[in-house]
Amino acid sequence: MAASQPKRRHKVRRRADMSLLGGIRPPIAILASLLLLVAGVTAFSLGRVGKDPVPEAVLTSQQHFAEDGAIALRASLDESVTDLDRAAALFNAGEPVSPDAVLDKIGSVYQKWRGTAIIEIESGRLLAARGENLPLTVIDRGRLAEEGGLAPRMIRLENGETRLLSFGLLSWEGRPQQLLIASSSLKFPGISLGKFRAIAVVDSQGKVLSSDGILAPEQLLSDDLRKASERSKKQLDAFAEIAAEKAGEHPLKTKEPGSGGFLGVSGSLSGEVVNGERSVAGYAALAAPRPGESTVATGLGLTVVAMVGVAEDPTLTTDPVFGLIAAGVLLVIGGLAVALLLGAVQRPLLRLFLESRRLTRGDVRRPVTVPRFGEAARIGHALERLRLQLLDGPHDDADPAPARASRRFGTRAMLAVCAVLLLLWSAPMVLLLNRADDTAVIPQQLVNDQRERTDTLTDRVRRALNEGHADLVSVASLIGDRTAPEDMATVLERTAYEHLRYRSLYVLDADGRVLARAGEEPRHPAGEGPGTEAIALLNDEGKEPVIAGYAEVPGREGAAVVGEFRIDFLNSLLKRPGLGEVRIVDAERRVLGGNTGYRAFEGLPSRQIDALVEGTNQRVGLSPRPSSVLYRGDDGVQLAAAAPFVGGGAAKQLGWTVVSWRSASGLEIPEYTFQNRTVLAGLLGLTAAAACLGWLHIVVVRPLRELARQAEALADGDRRTVLYPRHHDEVGAVVRSLELIRQTLQEQRRRDGAAATPSPVGRN
Incomplete structure (x- = not known):
């Protein structure tokens, strides 16, 4: 048996080298690195807050304002084209009427077009006209039959203004084909600008096609006002050129992935400072309401630019020194925590690892160096008792070993102390410091923008309801008193297909009977005739409001076309x-x-x-x-x-x-940026502490407590329990050493027992 010990000891050396992989060193080293990184992030991020001349929130607000304008303009232009096409289709489905009657009817239902006209396609003769004069000579009548010949197009009038011409074809059997023409301005419908804002429509070349909010210099009496107007116009032209260039980029390349919001290209710009105010602008290209689609308006290559002057605040609202102080405090506290882990956890464990390996090599003359406290002290005392047993041999089951270490303060308590130290820095950063609700200075421009954007949104909702009612009036005029119920249903189905704003469309007579319908089941109160109001709320309880529009049908004795609006719309x-x-x-x-x-x-x-x-x-x-x-x-x-x-x-x-x-x-x-970054720094500190200390607790502390229990049991005489390492680290290496010591003690016990047993020959 003695000859087999060197081989076993050689095996111990190989396993001891493998025990250095992983273990207690990585979590402590990573904790130190993370704390150093958090300190750098804290000093750098908090030191840069408040250096921008205009808060980012103001720039973002101008971007949203331009997006609102682009949405409103796109909806207005597309609605104008759709309404003209649908009006032409409704006239084509009925009996022939005179050109003057067509324009009068369109003018009474819709008040959106600057001018309307009807020409005979074959001869080019003007048959009727309303509103402003249209440049009919720019229309190539020979291409109307070609694909895209009726597509809307932009033209420039003699006064320099730009118009969008929309076309509809009027065709009745036995009559020459006629062309219905309507002109729309590129003005913004219902955009609330406030007092000091300018907004413009820009083409793909960066040229301003129309603008609002800037008076022409010749309209101003004061020289100072004229100069200010000229500077504003010059700045707007500069913004227009930049916005047109940026609008040509792909939307996915101009925004962060997953940011959502506006589907087109949009952004913000910052300009020069004039009289203490910096010009800032938002821009947005016209985009379709749904991804992957295109509309008439989006194909025109237009961009909306909204500009406003913002007063700069020269006062310092945040303290960049705070970041340096917070980073320094973290370095001190983190250094203390890491030093405690190194001195009270890592170093004693490594010493135990070396001492246990020394005992397995047979070096039992020198006493074991016992750590001062905790599980390491318990294991050290157990190793010293085992050393004495290896040196003197077993006496009974155990030896009268030195006093055992106290169990009150262990490695878990040391981790708790380090956690409290790091919490002393992280918790105030998250919960107490830099609370902005009491100190934040909200720019007045943001309050104004909230009002103006809400007003613009209100106007858009009102116009959408008005457009819906105008459609009902147009349908009611077409139905008249001559249409059969099946023909009514055809007209209603066509209208419901073209306009998704309606949940259901139906014709209701004076007694409340439904003569024809399209869409979902009507929710009008049973037995009641059409309401007297153009648009009404039909209920005041339930899961969903019922909003209906009424348009009286001419010649049907109180009957009306009813359209119920979708709440989702x-x-x-x-x-x-x-x-x-x-x-x-x-x-x-x-x-x-x-x-x-x-x-x-x-x-x-x-x-x-x-x-x-x-x-x-x-x-x-x-x-x-x-x-x-x-x-x-x-x-x-x-x-x-x-x-x-x-x-x-x-x-x-x-x-x-x-x-x-x-x-x-x-x-x-x-x-608020300062507050958010302070909270972020605190959360990063908490995360680093929780991750690394939790890692230490799982990988080192729990196995170390179990090792202390096993070492004391082995020193007390438990020779039957086989010791298995959980991990190939320092704790696992000590476990393997204890297992080898257990095997050595068992061999000594068998060897001593065999020597003490009398030989049968000697008794004879």
């Missing part, structure tokens, strides 16, 4: 990035629609917002106007705006209001 109009939560409320301030989750006919979420809507609609002695406010309360800082339905059309009498609100904590202004 109205909700889709409210989806605008940067506005927060948006709601449509009725005159009693009950919610009818929204861009996020809501319950129909519920109240507004807070008394402040409810009071804002009430005050907006009940201004003493004044007409309702949009308003905005900045709230500071227990829930933080909040921007809110409300805009009532104003203007003409069938929807005005509804008395509805669009209200929006958003938390200021999501704005990219210096105070």
Whole structure:
């Protein structure tokens, strides 16, 4: 047996070399590296906050404003083309009428076109005209029969203004074909600009086709105002050229992946400083409402540019020294935590590893160096007792070993101390420091933008309802008193197919009977005739509001065409990035629609917002106007705006209001950016501490506690329990050494027992 020990010891050396892989060193080294990285991120990121001349939130707001303008312009142009095509198709489906009657009917239903005309295609003779004079000579009548010959096109008038010409074909049997022409301006429908904003439509070459918000210099009396107007126009032209160039890029290359929002190319620009104000602009190319689609308007290559002057704030709102101080404190605390781990956990464990390997090699003359506390001290005392047993041989089952180490303060407690140290830095960073709700300075431009964008959104919802009612009037005029029920259904189905805003379309007689319908089941109250209002809310409870438009059918004794609007259609109009939560409320301030989750006919979420809507609609002695406010309360800082339905059309009498609100904590202004980066630094510190200390607890501390128990049991005389290492690291190496010591003690015991047994020959 003695001859076999050198081989076993040689095997111990090979396994001891393998035990250095992994173990306690990587988590401590990675913790030190991560803390150093977090300190660098803290110093660098917090030191750069507040250095931009204009807050990023203001630039982003101008981008959203331009996107709103692009959406409104695209919808207006596409709606004009669609309405003209549908009007021509409806006239073609009926009896022939005179050109003057066609234009009069179109003019009474739609008030969107600057000029309309009808010419005879074969001769080019002008048959009728309304509104502004149209340049009919630019129309190539010979190409009308070709593919795309009726596609809308842009033209420039003699006064320099640009128009979009739309065409419709009027064709009746036995009559020469006629061309219906309508001109639309490139002005923005219902865009609320405020006092100091300019907005323009730009072509693909960067040339301004139309603009609003900048008065011509010759219209101003003051020399200073004329110079300011000239500078603004020059700056707008410069923005237009840059925006047109950027609009030619692919949308996926101009935005971050997964950012969502506007489907087209959009962005923001920063210009020169004039009289303490910096010119900033947002731009947005006309884009289709759904990905992968194209419309007439998107094919024109137009871009919207919105420009405004923003006053720069020279005062410093954030302290860059804070980042350096926080990084320095983290380095001190992190260094102390790492030093404790190195001195109280890693070094004692490595010493135990070397001492246990020494014992397995047979070097038992020198006492074991015992660590001071914790599991390492318990294991050290056990190794010393085992050394004595190897040196003197077993006496009984165990030896009177030195006193055991205390179990009160172990490696887990040391990890807890390190965790508390790191928590002392991370917790205040996350929860206490740089709270921005009390100190944040919200730029007035953001409050104004919230109001103007909400007003623009209100106008778009109102115009959408007015357009829907105009379609119903057009259908009712076509049906008249001559159409059979099956023909009515054909007209209704065609209208429902062309316009997805309707849930259902039907003709209702004076007694409440449905004569023809298309779409889903009508929800009009049974037995009741058509309502007297152009657009009405039919219910005040239930899961979904029922909004219906009525258009009387001429010659049918009180019958009307009824169109029920889809709530999803109205909700889709409210989806605008940067506005927060948006709601449509009725005159009693009950919610009818929204861009996020809501319950129909519920109240507004807070008394402040409810009071804002009430005050907006009940201004003493004044007409309702949009308003905005900045709230500071227990829930933080909040921007809110409300805009009532104003203007003409069938929807005005509804008395509805669009209200929006958003938390200021999501704005990219210096105070909130500073707060967010402070919280991020604290979270990074917590993550690094939790990951590395948790790693240490799983890989080192738990196996080390089990090893202490096994070592004490082995020193107490347990020779039967075989010891298996969990990991090939320092703890596992000590376990393997203990197993070899156990085997050696067993061999000694058998050897001593055999020597003490009397020989049978000697007894004889």
